[in-house]
Amino acid sequence: MLTLLFTTCKEVKNNEVANKVPASNKLAYKNPLNVKFGDPFILDNNDGTYYMYGTGGGTKDGFSSYSSTNLNDWEYNGQVYYGNTENSWNTANFWAPEVYKINNKYYLFFSADWKENPTNELENFKIGVAVADQPTGPFVDLTNKPLFDPGYPIIDANVFKDDDGHYYLYYSRACYKHPVESDIADWAKKEGLYDDIEESWVYGVKLQPDFKGVIGEPILLLRPPTSMDDKNAEWESRSVTSKEVNRRWTEGSFTFKHGDTYYIMYSANHFGGEHYAVGYATSKSPLGPYTKASNNPVLEKNTTKGGEVSGTGHNMVLFLKNPDKMLCVYHGRTKKTGENRVVFIDEMKILEDGTLTVEGPTTEAIKNPLSK
Template sequence: MFSNCFMLALTLFWSCKSSSNVAPTENQKDDDPATVVVATVSDLVAEETNKKNELRLSWINPPGTVSVALSYTEEGTDTEHIVTPHIRVDGASRSSYVLKLPRYATYKVTAIAMDNYGRKSEAHTITATPAEENSYEVIENKLPIADPYVLYHGGKYYAYGTRVNGFEVYMSEDLKHWRRSEHLALSPENSWGDRWFWAPEVYYVESKNRFYMFYSVDEHICVATSSRPEGPFIQQEKKPIVTEKAIDTHFYMDEDGTPYLYYVRFTGGNVIWVAEMNDDLISIKPETLTECIRAQDAWERKQGTIAEGPSVLKRGDTYYLMYSANHFESKDYAVGYATATSPKGPWKKYEGNPVLRRDMPAADGLVGTGHGAPFVTANGSFRYIYHAHANENNVQPRTSFINQMDFSAEGIIRIFGDAIHPVVVK
């Protein structure tokens, strides 16, 4: 009887010890034959994507794998970067992951499989190099809009400008490569007027949770709204904001919540004016109309008596009004600015104007540089987008370019650096 019981207990002991469903104890050693070995991932592949510094990883999961840990080390360094400790496999035989790397270099990429008890496989390491530049199919070697404006919203850049009846919208993540929307942001049938659609600017007004497009059509100023930055924008009441002829609108919401509309009136040439808006943001308070900037200085009057394309921003206690001067067909079309302590002025022009013109390093040989707009990028720095002539001999088709922009310690605006030459991609 005792012998039979002993043999039964011994059988149960070895049966339990050899079960693969029991996690190893802390006392088990690596050379213990009962230790379960987790198989290594296989067929680990790293491929370039169409974006720079990015790799698409794929691999085959061994049986029993519940997650995979990924890491990378730049060649020539000893610092290992853990991408994520637990990429869930959920029974899939093959998995993939898009690895975003900090810069262009060659990397060692490591994958480690893990089973349900936290047991890890040996590391499987490969070497790979991402693309140095984004890979796109370029369909137009320029951004073919004039009077350009850029809105940064939701992690994406949106560009609008003068080109067709109505307004197109272009979208980008890097300011170099832009995709044209299949649909117009504003179609003529959704607007008052049917010709001369010029200089659109789009703003997100948080208090109304709407996007507002201010623009010129048939030499009158209008506003349309949308729930999305790409549109469609619709003018709810099809009439101009003011009855007189006017162009080149710019909207500015002051810190105290007062909305202002800057635009060009034909009062002795092209002259920039400002008025407070009503809370509906589709009408102004005519009694607040105030003149801001007119072309008076020599650099502003090389061709025509024109000041246009206003943009306003604030730094500290100072308001900046950027504008363009001369006729847009002039090779000397240029950008200057003025400052004030109030959104309504009085404005004092910068003595060093212009800050962008064909004879300056930032223009890099471009002519007819102007009617642009400043904008803030994803990292908080400023850029300035503007248009230029097709070449030395032809104004049209005008195309857009982007330069760096900043403020000196003395509060002076500087447009500088190598221009980005945007392209349209598929």
């Protein structure tokens, strides 16, 4: 998933590029990958092949995929899901696909606008599920309706299977029409910047075993700090304090378990801005309560330190066969790529005391994570 040093390139569909590297250079590569995806997600098919899905990348009304056997050279597979059809439940804004292999079936969880919109809401996002027999699709909607409707727009589905076999869905309530009282909202109003500050919050809920619905009511897990004295308030409020926009985000979550601790990683700030960054929280239960870490953010722009990367966020974690190897897969921007989001991959670690760290963003040559 990284652009290798001394690569040769070939053209692929949708004006994307898959990097090809001489065998003698397989151990050296560098970020970013030359694929214009946001919200990247990699599926390990457990047969030596990895599949990557993401938002955009030239795809219209749906999602495309790439495949690789070494996380370096990626082959474009074409569009794997088509939305906005006459019979589909969705119309636009196809975001944040995640694909899971379960009982030899492939399940695609994603966000999109729901056609059912009697009050003409500007943001009408819901989560859908599609299924296929192959990781390259074609994916067909499991039911021709959203997974569920909590009564507000939702995005960024993530699925976690616990040790007891139960599946959990994590998602973000969109900021739309969600003004929240807080210190930062009071400050912004006093400064004459914004009348209110809207927020997105991360929720969790148990999934039905057939993935056709949820069990019980969603539980609020994460939200931006209400007090500016909170250790995480400064970095999670940068989109507001920089006068970029009147919103604070908690989105793009990814949950996993390490030992007896549940980790949930999340992104804060505007996805289209330089301050997009990643933090994490921990719990002893999949549905919380979660406590945010004191070393957040664990992934952020390096432009203030002489680097060229900004807008780092919406990550997932790829677990390699080596139990000590965890990879943080995320999107970012560089001075060269401009507004285009491109994929990065950097190693991450959990220290003996449980502290999570990400060794990025990097743009220098590093060792292939699949090499021994």
